[in-house]
Amino acid sequence: MSSPTNMTCPNVTFQNPEQAVFIGVYSVVFIFGLTLNLTALVVFFRNSKSRSHIIVYMIHLAFADILLVCTLPVRIYFHSRLGDPHPIICEISGLIMLSNMYSSIFLLTCISFDRCIAVCFPLSSRVREGRKKAWCVCLGIWILTIATSLPIYIKKKQANMNKSNTENFICFGGFPFYATETAPLVSTLIIGFGIPLIVMILSSWGLIRAISKSTAVQTSDLVDSAKIKRMIITNLAIFLFCFLPYHIMLLILSYKPSCSVLTAYRYSLMVACLNAMLDPVAYYFTTETFRREMEFEAVCKIRQMNSHSSDGNNRSRAPLTT
Known part of the structure; x- marks a missing residue:
């Protein structure tokens, strides 16, 4: 095994074909990611009166994605070989990227979990009260990601100060x-990554199971259960596609540091940035679909409760059983 401290990879990322790939992908993510997330924020804030708990997570997710894509021009400039950005700019932009990447991961997990409990337990007062703490959860996520990312910047600064030259x-x-x-x-x-991935998988499974067992959904022409299931699977697939390669390459790089693995690691980081562009598209449509589905479920539940109360039956049956 080669030592990372002694490993040098000349021209490993500076070949013209690789330059074009990095510049092209980062440019597309920057343009579309910034446009789509800003549009999402405008839509969310214009409909603030009807804002649900899950929209709180999506607003913070859009902010995290915007902060991430705003670091991409520095990478585009770097790969364009127009000049080397200042070390401080490189370190801060790298710190912001990683911090907001994990903010996105945690927020996506919260969105998935929030949808799961909202659909599986539509009448639970404890669940309703817990969902009202969405802003507290978001605050905790920002504190966690910033606090864990700062040591990276401090470590890099100390390493640079200890070097005799920075050429x-x-x-x-x-x-x-x-x-x-x-x-x-x-x-x-x-x-x-591990815990959020498990929560995402379990939440997706819980949603699909709840929808499959919902009599109201299965017998209604107003709700397309197959479409909802496809969207759940699509969101999970996007999560895996964007973040799984990066963490696999990070693990491989730690045990087998080499120039080829380092190059693959950089490509996996580029793929992870695609999430900032895919989030607003995927979660906008799923939010609209789930909103209609849950409104329909609420109407069915009210009708069921009224029917039971008129017959003297106080039993409550939730339309989505778990």
Whole structure:
């Protein structure tokens, strides 16, 4: 196994074909990601009167994605080889990217979980009260991601100050030393990705199971259960497509540091950035679909309760059983 401290990869990312790929993808993500997320924020704030708890998560998700895409011009400039950005600009933009990438992961997890409990337990007062704490959860996510990202910046600053010269500094071409250390790596793979992935999978399974067992949905022509299931699976697939390769390559890079693996790691980071462009599209349509579906379920539930109360039966049957 080669040592990362002694590993040098000349021209590993500076070949013309690779330059074009990075520049093209980052440019597309920046333009569409910024436009779509700003549009989403405008829509959310214009409909503030009807804002639901899940919209709170989506507003914060849009902010996180906007902050992420705003770091991409620095990477586009770097790969264009027009000049090397200042080391501080490189470090801060890298810090913002990673911090908001994990903010997006946690917020996407919260959105999935919130939908699951809202559909599976539509009449639970405890669930309703818990969902009202959405803004507290978002605040906790921002504090967590910022607090865990700052050590990366501090570590890099200390490393640069200890170097006798900084002539070999490469903005985004260096080895991610801190991220591949044992403690940060384990916490990243478990807390930053593993637990959110498990929650996403269980929430998706719970939603599909609840919809499949809902008599109101299955017997109604107003709600397309197959479409809802496809959207749930699509959202989970986007999550896996964007974030799974990055964390796999991070793990491989920590155990087998090489120039080829380092290049694959950079490509996986580029793929992870695609999420900022895909989020507003995927979650806008699913939010609209779930809103209509839950409104329909609420009407059916009220009718069922009125019917039972008129017959003297106080039993309550939820339309979505778990």
